[in-house]
Amino acid sequence: MSNSIPKIVVVGGGAGGLELVTKLGKKLGKKGKAEITLVDNTHTHIWKPLLHEVAAGTLDSHEDEIEYLSQANASGFRFRLGKMDGLDRNRKTISLAPTLNPDGVEIIPRREFEYDYLVISVGSVSHDFGIKGVRDHCLFLDTTKQAESFQNKLLEAYLRAHTQGKPLDEGQLNIAIVGAGATGIELSAQLHEVSHLLTAYGLDEVQPQDVKISIIEAANRVLPGLPENLSEATTSELTKLGVDVLTGERVVEVNDKAIFTESGKTIPASIKVWAAGIKAPEFLKDIAGLETNWMNQLVVRQTLQTTLDDDIYAIGDCCACKWQGHDENVPPRAQAAHQMASVVYKSIRNRMAGKVAPEFEYHDYGSLVSLGKYSTVGNLMGNLSKGSLMIEGFMARLMYLSLYKMHQVALFGPFRVAMLSLSHIFRRSVHPKIKLH
């Protein structure tokens, strides 16, 4: 490290990265003790667990998005737009691909940034496992843009059906979701709610029962990563809503009209969503000789430093970190990214002060799954519950909402979050419950 102040570069301003740069900026950047840079390939941040609401149209992404430049200005870090595509560990630089405008015209040329400490927090993308037709015929919910394009497609399908002046064709408004993890389940419940709202708002040539929602899962139960009683409660709620739950069905092919499973089932659907697994972005695979796994995740030690380079950390969905006391890695969740951001913040401060890097220990506080306005189910983990305690209804809903509030508090502090929540309530009282364009 040179005599000047350390350069800390964080790539990816998501659930983990944005909390980290905000903390580092406030404590070190504002005081001139370090130069903190956030790099992201988009201009704005939206908390990823909200994307299924953006897709369904029950949340307008513009309401909840945060401008990186504005957050940087308020918190003492600088923001640089660009997509990381390379790393030189000898020169301690990262490289960003040229940034193009929507017409393909270059607006920012390729550039490099030097670092003393580098934190990679670029999240994950959907894993199609090479299954035929998935890339071409399914929609994904990895980014705000994809969630918005899902919403457009849904509205277009509704408008077409509402105005065609003849009965609906077979499967015309069928929606099939592959993957019954939290994302797929929450999306299916939101879409059910939306089918009622759109009819109520005047697209009444289409009735809610004209929309058939199916969810397809290879495991023998929904929410396979969570306790069985949660799966049972969720299946029962979804069945009550009329969602067709197909478990033990492995998808082998998708075309423009249907989804095909190994057991020979054909599920006709005009809108198909893939939410069946994740991997870290492709550019990370073996990047600069660092250790990565089959999901392209950077393998890290308990300190969250990559196995082969002390000055490079990885956090959130893009890292593979052993979950102590378990046979698996820390799961790809917002709560893990949040906890990892806190440990890396301490680690960098400790190391700048000549102290040792702390170790990360994942605390699983349980999982909550929102079934739209109908219900929320979840399990709480911890000493009080001595394992897993099932919760449902109002308490679960309250706790679900508090997860997002905690993220907002990490970014804005409690006072501004209280003001934001109030303005949200007022806004909701005059705007429709669903985005209609």
Ligand SMILES: Cc1cc2nc3c(=O)[nH]c(=O)nc-3n(C[C@H](O)[C@H](O)[C@H](O)COP(=O)(O)OP(=O)(O)OC[C@H]3O[C@@H](n4cnc5c(N)ncnc54)[C@H](O)[C@@H]3O)c2cc1C
């Ligand atoms: C619909 C949905 C619902 C979910 N619900 C829950 C839930 O209820 N509870 C829960 O705990 N988790 C949930 N998750 C998972 C959770 O969103 C992720 O685990 C969490 O967002 C991971 O945080 P992260 O910081 O690793 O990455 P992200 O939050 O994904 O952020 C990654 C950032 O990196 C940027 N980026 C990517 N590539 C590059 C590049 N090459 N160069 C520069 N920037 C780049 C992206 O633009 C993004 O800003 C959900 C996910 C989805 C999709």
